[in-house]
Amino acid sequence: xxxxxxxxxxxxxxxxxxxxxxxxxxxxxxxxxxxxxxxxxxxxxxxxxxxxxxxxxxxxxxxxxxxxxxxxxxxxxxxxxxxxxxxxxxxxxxxxxxxxxxxxxxxxxxxxxxxxxxxxxxxxxxxxxxxxxxxxxxxxxxxxxxxxxxxxxxxxxxxxxxxxxxxxxxxxxxxxxxxxxxxxxx
Numbered sequence: 001x002x003x004x005x006x007x008x009x010x011x012x013x014x015x016x017x018x019x020x021x022x023x024x025x026x027x028x029x030x031x032x033x034x035x036x037x038x039x040x041x042x043x044x045x046x047x048x049x050x051x052x053x054x055x056x057x058x059x060x061x062x063x064x065x066x067x068x069x070x071x072x073x074x075x076x077x078x079x080x081x082x083x084x085x086x087x088x089x090x091x092x093x094x095x096x097x098x099x100x101x102x103x104x105x106x107x108x109x110x111x112x113x114x115x116x117x118x119x120x121x122x123x124x125x126x127x128x129x130x131x132x133x134x135x136x137x138x139x140x141x142x143x144x145x146x147x148x149x150x151x152x153x154x155x156x157x158x159x160x161x162x163x164x165x166x167x168x169x170x171x172x173x174x175x176x177x178x179x180x181x182x183x184x185x186x
Contacts, residue, residue: 009035012081033127035079041116046141046186047085050112053184054086054139061177066107067091074109075100076131082124085139086110088171103132107173114141125149129156135172139185146181 010018015032018024029040043051051070058068067089073081081100088108089101096105109128111120117140128136129152136157138147144165150172151158163169165182 007036009079010037011035011078012075013078015081031083032079032081033123040083044114047112047114049186050139050141050184051085053186054110054112057179057183058086058088061179062088062174064091065174067095069096069101073100074106075102076127076133080127080131082127084109084124085112106133108135108137108171109133110137110139112139112141117142121147126156128152130154137169141185144185146185 010032012032015024015037019026024030029042031038031040055068055070058066062068069087069089071083071085072087073083074087075081086109087101087106088110089096090105090107092105111124113120117138120138125136125138129149132152134150134152136149138149139145140147146163146167146169148161148163148169149157149159163181165180165185167181168178169181170176170178
């Protein structure tokens with residue numbers, strides 16, 4: 001007979017208090033997803049290089065039309081505060097000093113993966129859809145592909161497309177800003 005154990009789930013406020021009181025350290029590399037503390041994978045050199053390329057490309061191409069944030073928290077709801085690799089955000093005068101960005105602030109989220117593709121695709125992408133993030137890109141460094149997700153529903157994204165390094169991509173909100181996939185998957 002299997003015994004079902006009940007998990008103790010955390011809220012964003014409890015998660016922050018654990019950090020403030022020293023239970024969690026700044027370098028613990030954790031994300032709060034659906035109330036659970038999830039350990040993030042170490043960042044390898046190819047992953048870091050891809051994020052650096054994305055940061056440079058988006059900073060250059062969207063300029064003052066948006067804020068580009070790297071590996072910073074976003075607050076999806078009361079029990080989820082992931083740290084996507086890159087977030088393109090609505091401009092705000094305070095640069096989100098008073099609160100982490102929330103779904104209405106997010107123009108695009110990008111997850112870069114080499115070893116975590118399945119986790120990102122099966123856990124994080126559905127979480128983003130359930131919280132009405134309009135557009136998400138999943139960069140698979142190993143396969144050298146970009147998976148594009150748009151039109152969120154409670155069960156996932158209605159529109160999905162896989163692009164290769166030969167393709168170009170543009171954000172839905174900035175359709176004139178094209179980026180070659182090969183420019184960030186090096």
